[in-house]
Amino acid sequence: MREGAKHAEETCxxxxxxxxxxxxxxxxxxxxxxxxxxxxxxxxxxxxxxVKLLLALSEEELCVCDLANLLGMSSSxxxxQLRLLRNLRLVRSRREGKMAYYTLDDDHIRHLVEVGLRHIDEKR
Structure with missing residues (x-):
């Protein structure tokens, strides 16, 4: 389909x-x-x-070192990235001694990620 014809379908x-x-x-x-x-x-x-951080944390709680190793990124x-996600309440953390563990803030975030993946899969 020509670009002009496609555009005509999308406008009044x-x-x-x-x-x-x-x-x-x-x-x-x-x-x-x-x-x-x-x-x-x-x-x-x-x-x-x-997005990779959220996907990893949708499976289980992980510490910064685990996430860095998993994603091939530095701990810093x-x-x-986790700080940005935490500021928007997408992830939360808890301390255990010197370790900081992260997980998704709640099931709404897990649902958001799952719905996005389902949308991608249905278009294939």
Missing amino acids: EVTFVDEARVKRAKGRLPADDRIAALSEIFKVLGERGR AVSH
Whole structure:
């Protein structure tokens, strides 16, 4: 299919605004602060290393050294990425002596990752 033909399928050929639909859609949108927070989560997930961290932590609790070894990254690089993820409440940590262990913050994060993978798999 030509690029121009594909573009024509994706746009309206006439200008007509259905005010009732627009009003309903606008009423369903979350508040701007929630949209901004969601946008930050997706922005952070736009980096492959962070997604790998979440995938690893979706299976079990791991320490920074384990994650560094698993992902072939330095401990300081892993710590930096984990800090970003923790600031958005995507992961949480606990200390045991001198060790810091990380896991996903809750099942919502695991579900987000699983849904993303299912979406990829259904398109194949």
